[in-house]
Amino acid sequence: MHLHAAEKIWLRAGVIMLGCFMAIITVLALVDGVVPPSSGTTIDPNLVSKTPPFDHPGLHRIGDHEYEAYYVAQVFSFTPSEMHLPVHSRVVFYVTSPDVVHGFSVPKTGINVMVIPGWVSSVRYTFHQPGTYLLLCNEYCGASHHLMSGKIIVE
Amino acid sequence: MKADRATLSLSKAAGNLLVLTHIYTATLVLGFGALFGVLQGFARASMIVLPPWLDYYRMLTAHGVLMALVFTTFFIVGLMTYATYESIPRIRSTRVGWIGYVCMLVGTLMAALTILSGNATVMYTFYAPMKASPFFYIGATLLVAGTWFTAFEVFRDIAWFKRNNPSALTPLPAFLAATTLAMWVIATIGIVAEMGLLIPWSLGWTSGIDVGLTRMLFWYFGHPLVYFWIMGAYLIWYLVIPGLVHGRIFSNALTRLSFILFLVLSTPVGLHHQFLEPGINAGWKWMHAFATYCVVIPSFMTAFAMFATFELAARRAGIRGFWKTIGWLPWGDPSFAGAAFGMLLFLFGGFGGIVNSSYSLDILVHNTMWIVGHFHITVGGPVALTFIAATYRLVPTISGRKLFAPKLALVQVYLYFIGMFIMSTGMHIGGLLGAPRRTADVSYGASSVAAAWHPEMVAAAVGGSIVALSILFFIIVATGTYFRTPTGEQQPAFFFSEEEPNAAPVPPLFDNLKLWSAVALALAILAYIGPIWQHFNKHIYLAPGMRTW
Numbered sequence: 001m002h003l004h005a006a007e008k009i010w011l012r013a014g015v016i017m018l019g020c021f022m023a024i025i026t027v028l029a030l031v032d033g034v035v036p037p038s039s040g041t042t043i044d045p046n047l048v049s050k051t052p053p054f055d056h057p058g059l060h061r062i063g064d065h066e067y068e069a070y071y072v073a074q075v076f077s078f079t080p081s082e083m084h085l086p087v088h089s090r091v092v093f094y095v096t097s098p099d100v101v102h103g104f105s106v107p108k109t110g111i112n113v114m115v116i117p118g119w120v121s122s123v124r125y126t127f128h129q130p131g132t133y134l135l136l137c138n139e140y141c142g143a144s145h146h147l148m149s150g151k152i153i154v155e
Numbered sequence: 156m157k158a159d160r161a162t163l164s165l166s167k168a169a170g171n172l173l174v175l176t177h178i179y180t181a182t183l184v185l186g187f188g189a190l191f192g193v194l195q196g197f198a199r200a201s202m203i204v205l206p207p208w209l210d211y212y213r214m215l216t217a218h219g220v221l222m223a224l225v226f227t228t229f230f231i232v233g234l235m236t237y238a239t240y241e242s243i244p245r246i247r248s249t250r251v252g253w254i255g256y257v258c259m260l261v262g263t264l265m266a267a268l269t270i271l272s273g274n275a276t277v278m279y280t281f282y283a284p285m286k287a288s289p290f291f292y293i294g295a296t297l298l299v300a301g302t303w304f305t306a307f308e309v310f311r312d313i314a315w316f317k318r319n320n321p322s323a324l325t326p327l328p329a330f331l332a333a334t335t336l337a338m339w340v341i342a343t344i345g346i347v348a349e350m351g352l353l354i355p356w357s358l359g360w361t362s363g364i365d366v367g368l369t370r371m372l373f374w375y376f377g378h379p380l381v382y383f384w385i386m387g388a389y390l391i392w393y394l395v396i397p398g399l400v401h402g403r404i405f406s407n408a409l410t411r412l413s414f415i416l417f418l419v420l421s422t423p424v425g426l427h428h429q430f431l432e433p434g435i436n437a438g439w440k441w442m443h444a445f446a447t448y449c450v451v452i453p454s455f456m457t458a459f460a461m462f463a464t465f466e467l468a469a470r471r472a473g474i475r476g477f478w479k480t481i482g483w484l485p486w487g488d489p490s491f492a493g494a495a496f497g498m499l500l501f502l503f504g505g506f507g508g509i510v511n512s513s514y515s516l517d518i519l520v521h522n523t524m525w526i527v528g529h530f531h532i533t534v535g536g537p538v539a540l541t542f543i544a545a546t547y548r549l550v551p552t553i554s555g556r557k558l559f560a561p562k563l564a565l566v567q568v569y570l571y572f573i574g575m576f577i578m579s580t581g582m583h584i585g586g587l588l589g590a591p592r593r594t595a596d597v598s599y600g601a602s603s604v605a606a607a608w609h610p611e612m613v614a615a616a617v618g619g620s621i622v623a624l625s626i627l628f629f630i631i632v633a634t635g636t637y638f639r640t641p642t643g644e645q646q647p648a649f650f651f652s653e654e655e656p657n658a659a660p661v662p663p664l665f666d667n668l669k670l671w672s673a674v675a676l677a678l679a680i681l682a683y684i685g686p687i688w689q690h691f692n693k694h695i696y697l698a699p700g701m702r703t704w
Binding site: 002003004006007010011014015018021022025026028029034035036037038039040041042043044045046075099100101103105107108110112113114116117118119120121122132133134136137138139140141142143145146147149 | 210212276278282283284285365366367370409429430431432433434435436437440441444445448449451452455456459463509513514515516517518519521522523588589590591592593594595596597599600602603604605659689693694695696697698699701703704
């Protein structure tokens with residue numbers, strides 16, 4: 001297949017650029033573990049309120065500055081709606097839904113994960129900055145979707 | 156012989172009527188889609204309050220379904236029919252085409268009326284277990300099924316051509332149309348399979364739904380849907396735009412290659428819409444991110460071909476140099492200007508797309524307004540503006556009527572470009588600041604984080620109203636043209652441009668649609684067999700489904 005010399009240069013440059021991008025995300029994934037949240041546990045959506053630990057959602061301290069946070073996302077609120085954390089907390093969030101699909105997102109952080117009924121999503125984040133963080137649902141879930149929010153207060 | 160020619164011309168007229176009907180249906184749908192779009196945009200920026208019977212989410216669902224699924228599909232089906240009928244002239248019946256059209260129309264009416272009645276406020280992604288009325292799912296299925304009739308007709312025309320011209324290459328327009336439709340048929344397997352789960356469930360015949368599976372099937376279809384739009388726009392860029400600059404197609408062989416790459420690579424990429432989902436291994440997501448990068452290559456090729464066509468045409472006219480070439484291009488022709496602005500928007504849209512598909516980087520933008528900004532400068536800009544531009548060319552050519560108010564048409568494409576640029580910039584910035592998509596309100600109890608989003612939503616509403624105004628102008632021009640008396644004069648032809656004289660010959664491999672369709676299907680299976688196998692290895696709980704609006 002004959003290619004024009006200029007087109008060869010253009011395509012080569014494009015492929016090299018894409019190759020660099022791919023290399024960056026691959027190295028980040030393999031070396032630093034920067035991968036999109038992909039947990040694989042399932043849960044009966046009809047029995048969320050009876051399944052531990054989601055029968056008592058909230059914060060669990062598991063070590064020095066180490067926490068596990070269990071959330072239930074349901075129309076149109078998060079439980080717990082407010083969470084207090086000391087600064088530099090390393091938190092693993094576990095979220096599930098008993099009804100429809102929701103989003104679990106804290107703008108301006110790396111916390112952004114889909115919440116699918118039947119599945120437990122998890123995402124980890126370390127809070128280095130004190131302040132009040134807005135937690136919101138970023139997947140359309142019904143009539144009052146825009147009211148579905150919560151707070152994470154880091155002090 | 157003379158009788159044959161008369162029959163052929165009758166057959167052509169029948170085909171033209173079919174194509175025009177598709178294009179005018181698309182025009183009408185675009186008008187409704189724009190109306191709903193501008194209403195929801197104003198509501199979101201808190202500039203108006205919608206009455207309860209016309210609530211925000213209903214408007215947004217109507218806007219998304221009409222624009223993304225209905226307008227584009229009608230236009231592309233009409234365009235592919237035209238490309239095939241024009242380049243393979245023969246005596247043919249349009250019956251199957253009309254059956255397809257009616258099927259699409261009935262499906263559209265069913266889905267649209269269900270949305271407007273408030274029984275399907277589920278967005279154009281209709282994620283289970285939100286449960287809409289069965290009429291919505293059945294309507295959407297009919298819309299897709301209708302397109303298969305046209306695809307069948309186009310494949311039959313190609314087979315007829317091959318039978319009668321065993322040693323000749325399939326004409327380029329027909330080949331591109333068939334490649335697009337082959338990709339589309341493979342993609343729609345996903346949505347039809349999803350509907351096979353959703354319809355019995357919404358009718359109450361099954362008690363629960365496998366949410367993860369429906370999402371995977373949706374995005375198996377949902378991303379190739381994007382390339383279906385893009386291939387429609389590219390067909391116009393490759394075949395029509397060269398003629399408007401008195402240029403030629405850069406290379407027949409490379410044009411085919413870029414469409415073949417789309418056919419082969421469009422489907423194994425869908426998981427990049429599901430990067431942040433549980434239940435899908437990060438490794439499969441990485442694989443789809445890689446495939447998404449690969450599908451950028453045919454767009455690089457297209458960008459090169461466009462600039463090469465412009466430059467070679469300018470040189471033949473004695474023009475040299477970058478700015479002189481740009482200035483020489485026919486910016487006073489609405490068909491050229493519309494498509495060229497579309498290309499310009501796609502430079503930004505394409506690079507934004509690379510960000511979205513960049514695996515972990517997607518965490519920052521997923522489900523934010525950035526994504527909404529992105530698809531408004533991809534499908535909303537390059538694709539829709541190219542279709543509008545092509546309508547200015549196609550309708551006069553096919554109907555023999557002169558374009559009504561060509562100055563208004565010219566103003567229209569400029570306004571559309573400016574409006575879309577303002578709107579999508581506001582959306583992109585809002586998204587980077589964290590504003591979520593698909594929310595009726597962005598105040599979040601007067602949160603200080605959310606306060607930064609409001610000005611961007613106002614910018615989006617202002618840009619959006621400029622776009623909506625320009626769509627109103629488009630409808631005036633299209634309607635005015637329809638009511639003109641046919642002149643019977645030969646209009647400037649919508650000619651499928653000729654190739655550059657020294658272009659490389661087309662290898663027979665680039666005319667083998669069967670082979671490439673088989674490769675595409677194999678790659679689609681390879682890309683999804685792993686994630687689906689992994690999915691069913693888990694204990695899957697079904698969700699009962701509910702109405703939350």
